[in-house]
Amino acid sequence: MSRGLGRVQRAVLAYVLSEPGGLSDIDGTPLAASVTGLARVVYGVEEPSDAQRAAVRRAVRRLEAGGHVEVHRLRVGRTYTQQRAHPRFWPPRYDRRLAVCTGEDGCPGCAAGDRPSMYFNADVVAMFIEHYGSLAEADRQLWRATAHGWHLYPVPLPRPADDYRTYEVEITELCVRRALSAEEHSQAEQRAQEFVRPYADAIRAALRGR
Ligand SMILES: [Zn+2]
Ligand SMILES: [Zn+2]
Incomplete structure (x- = not known):
């Protein structure tokens, strides 16, 4: 046997x-x-x-x-105990991130699938000033953006803490x-x-x- x-x-x-x-x-x-x-x-x-x-x-x-x-x-x-995301049916939330396109392979905006914009008007300038906090920095970034453009691309927000539940396994x-x-x-x-x-x-x- x-x-x-x-x-x-x-x-x-x-x-x-x-x-x-x-x-x-x-x-x-x-x-x-x-x-x-x-x-x-x-x-x-x-x-x-x-x-x-x-x-x-x-x-x-x-x-x-x-x-x-x-x-x-x-x-x-x-x-x-195990922490697991609480299954919910609404999709993940996104924030929008403003970034100057680097024109290189590793550009996060291009990697996110966003085509860089070469569009500049008063609203774009105002957005840069608001995002970069000062006229001087906004001006510097706008100048950089004239090379390859700028991105406004979505980034997923982390789930809020109450989206997680503790399970006893x-x-x-x-x-x-x-x-x-x-x-x-x-x-x-x-x-x-x-x-x-x-x-x-x-x-x-x-x-x-x-
Ligand atoms: Zn048996
Ligand atoms: Zn880019």
Whole structure:
């Protein structure tokens, strides 16, 4: 059965065949061992490294493909928080940026897809004065702009802070037990139903009594 298996696969299989977690009170089947628990046993360390856990995970997936083990993903009762953009349907907002075209490949206005304008009138001059804050600086920039023109191009505004939500993400881990036969599975199903029956009966009785 275990011919052709690698060292980690053999160690994992031997461990889960020993049914280290005992049997479920509910359906009588072997309880699953977590990848972290397996890595502790396989490598004989208290805190397995990420590489060791990854090696066990790979071994488990190969054993699963070979029909040797059953794999389930179970919550391990820990969570981490994650920041995600809150999905909204309105498009991102833009600001307009005034810039003198550099006439070179790296010009941000040209890169944004804006064709430089060579149009100059009183309104353009007023816009330069307002943007650059002083007549002297506006004059300097207007003079530069006569070479390749100027851009007024859209730049996306960063999302406001309230566009983000914090999510609690539950950590799950692969849990492994030996493969069950079809007969074991049907027995487990029957035992689980017997286990649940008194609770289901009590709930039904309580509902009738209302
Ligand atoms: Zn199963
Ligand atoms: Zn440009």
